Amino acid sequence: MQTPAVLEAGDVLQVLEVCEAPEEIKEVIVTTLEEGSNTNSTPVTSCGAGTKPSQDDNWGETTTAITGTSEHSLSQEDIVRITKDLEDSVGLDCRRYFTRTLAIILGLLVFLTPLAFLVLPHILWPDKLQSCGTACEGLFISVAFKLLILLLAVWALFFRPARAGLPRVYVFRALLAVLVLLFVISYWLFYGVRILDSQDENYQGIVQYAVSLVDALLFIHYLAIVLLELRQLQPCYSVCVTRSTDGETRHYNLGQLSIQRAALAIIEHYYCDFPVHNPALLSASKSRAAKHLAGLKVYNVDGPGNNAAAGIAHSQSRAMIAAAARRRDTSHNELYYEEAEHERRVRKRRARLVVAVEEAFTHIKRMQEEEQKKAPGDVMDPREAAQAIFPSMARALQKYLRTTKQQHCHSMESIQQHLAFCITNNMTPKAFLESYLTPGPTVQYSRDFWRARQWTLISEASVTSGLKDGTIFLLKCVDFSLVVTSKKIPYIQMSEEYIDPKSHKFVLRLQSETSV
Amino acid sequence: MSFVPGQPVTAVVERVEIQKLRQGENLILGFSIGGGIDQDPGQNPFSEDKSDKGIYVTRISPKGPADLAGLKMGDKIMQVNGWDMTMVTHDQARKKLTKKREDVVRLLVTRKSLEEAVKHSKCSYPKH
Numbered sequence A: 001m002q003t004p005a006v007l008e009a010g011d012v013l014q015v016l017e018v019c020e021a022p023e024e025i026k027e028v029i030v031t032t033l034e035e036g037s038n039t040n041s042t043p044v045t046s047c048g049a050g051t052k053p054s055q056d057d058n059w060g061e062t063t064t065a066i067t068g069t070s071e072h073s074l075s076q077e078d079i080v081r082i083t084k085d086l087e088d089s090v091g092l093d094c095r096r097y098f099t100r101t102l103a104i105i106l107g108l109l110v111f112l113t114p115l116a117f118l119v120l121p122h123i124l125w126p127d128k129l130q131s132c133g134t135a136c137e138g139l140f141i142s143v144a145f146k147l148l149i150l151l152l153a154v155w156a157l158f159f160r161p162a163r164a165g166l167p168r169v170y171v172f173r174a175l176l177a178v179l180v181l182l183f184v185i186s187y188w189l190f191y192g193v194r195i196l197d198s199q200d201e202n203y204q205g206i207v208q209y210a211v212s213l214v215d216a217l218l219f220i221h222y223l224a225i226v227l228l229e230l231r232q233l234q235p236c237y238s239v240c241v242t243r244s245t246d247g248e249t250r251h252y253n254l255g256q257l258s259i260q261r262a263a264l265a266i267i268e269h270y271y272c273d274f275p276v277h278n279p280a281l282l283s284a285s286k287s288r289a290a291k292h293l294a295g296l297k298v299y300n301v302d303g304p305g306n307n308a309a310a311g312i313a314h315s316q317s318r319a320m321i322a323a324a325a326r327r328r329d330t331s332h333n334e335l336y337y338e339e340a341e342h343e344r345r346v347r348k349r350r351a352r353l354v355v356a357v358e359e360a361f362t363h364i365k366r367m368q369e370e371e372q373k374k375a376p377g378d379v380m381d382p383r384e385a386a387q388a389i390f391p392s393m394a395r396a397l398q399k400y401l402r403t404t405k406q407q408h409c410h411s412m413e414s415i416q417q418h419l420a421f422c423i424t425n426n427m428t429p430k431a432f433l434e435s436y437l438t439p440g441p442t443v444q445y446s447r448d449f450w451r452a453r454q455w456t457l458i459s460e461a462s463v464t465s466g467l468k469d470g471t472i473f474l475l476k477c478v479d480f481s482l483v484v485t486s487k488k489i490p491y492i493q494m495s496e497e498y499i500d501p502k503s504h505k506f507v508l509r510l511q512s513e514t515s516v
Numbered sequence B: 001m002s003f004v005p006g007q008p009v010t011a012v013v014e015r016v017e018i019q020k021l022r023q024g025e026n027l028i029l030g031f032s033i034g035g036g037i038d039q040d041p042g043q044n045p046f047s048e049d050k051s052d053k054g055i056y057v058t059r060i061s062p063k064g065p066a067d068l069a070g071l072k073m074g075d076k077i078m079q080v081n082g083w084d085m086t087m088v089t090h091d092q093a094r095k096k097l098t099k100k101r102e103d104v105v106r107l108l109v110t111r112k113s114l115e116e117a118v119k120h121s122k123c124s125y126p127k128h
Helices: A076-124 A134-158 A171-196 A203-230 A259-273 A279-294 A309-326 A331-361 A369-374 A382-403 A412-424 A429-437 B065-069 B090-097 B112-124
Strands: A012-015 A028-033 A044-046 A237-243 A249-254 A456-459 A472-476 A481-488 A513-515 B014-019 B021-023 B026-028 B031-034 B055-060 B076-080 B104-110
Touching (some): A076 A134, A076 A203, A134 A203, A171 A203, A237 A259, A259 A472, A279 A331, B014 B065, B076 B090
Antiparallel strands (some): A012 A028, A456 A472, A472 A481, B031 B055, B055 B076
């Protein structure tokens, strides 16, 4: 029996005494009623072990003025994230600059090589050279244009802002760079041995050699397009992405990609398709789980020194599972009624909200061109109009957001901005409310809500190896993780059947047989 | 058995009296019927004239009341307990046969072999 502490203050005292039964946990409420004093009576709720205090939904409703303060609370996760950002930004930039300089050096080498091939004979042995006529000039023009096309193509394919920093090097790009380097080196070798050493006089042959180099570079660029861009377009694998905290699942079709590139594609889809992660919705199941285990305690009657510690723990957990299965648990009942009640409350608040917003929107109307010249008084721009009608719907909106546990996703400022945006674009109240009634994808919310731009790829296979049938990997961020499994799309065998349009004929089927 | 519109139907009929058998709650006769003016007459396997929309016996349960009474498969039912069966819908025919208050149904049925038998008997007796 557990008796709570009794406060002796004031005239009337009311104490409720409850004993903690092994199976049920009741609330203990202590209230003091004082006559003639100004103190508020605050209900103090204390529960048994393991449950968090239930948050009364109407707490804080008595405030009359809603000021424009947004919640500036810095949780532990935020601190961790900020420090991580600071550490990683230095390392990542180094690598990015390194690859960028390598690429620029390679590019310069590639572009200057044909020009060098053409210019060097003129510098080194100008008198021995045969002058070549129109054929050479034609070849000069073709070299120039091909180099221009190569320049534009390389700029289009390679010089794009980097989308992400991947953990390992991009294998195909590295291989292509090595190929180009080997190629250019071999051309230089040949040039150096056969042409520079022997000081060849046939200038046309040299120009043709330079043209062949540029042609081959264009073909390597074609190879680069096929390997880097075209190969993964054809869908080959169907991946199933599940969020670990609430089970949201989506399926995507991907082509043949390495695991890290597939992870990048999945993350980009995640921001558009998955509803935003809301940790406030998960607290109910956690409290239920805590309640399940809270009521049982295992005593070891046989005394110490029996088996190994593992054996004891094993038998203890089995005993707990058996006891939990046997005791009559009414938590499903509570869950059912709680959910029904919550559903009803949400619907009621939603109805009030819709009515309030519709009414608020009727207070303003767009001013026409002719009226603008006539009455210059009391004219508002969208922002002021939004601020004017916002207070009439603010209370209903805030209550609704609090009931659906979305209040931390939307700040006052963002709501007013959205309202001004809707007013400017002639949107109806329903269009304005859509972003609050259903939780949208993460892109919809403000930048600082995109909490995780730092993702960790956890995989048993090497991340540069390709996706295969049955590959499983994890994408972890601060709050949750995405579990990804891939399956191969099966080979589809399609056959053809021709139906003559005139063959569609019908008869009445009226011949029934009844037994009597 | 052919039906000429506007002319009375003439046929050689046989009287068949069937006692209904009680099976549980139901009184059954032990045969199945097909046909009716709302059905497709071309699908009737037993009719000679494929525009005949009469009620035909399509199946007989062996050892059932109809079998014992002498009803044969392919018979055309002309009357049931005095009610005409040549111009009825399928459902009306079923209802006339399955009245719960009647224990006995007296059918007038016709079949091709009856006509043959009458013709044969007419011919075999030369006129004196």
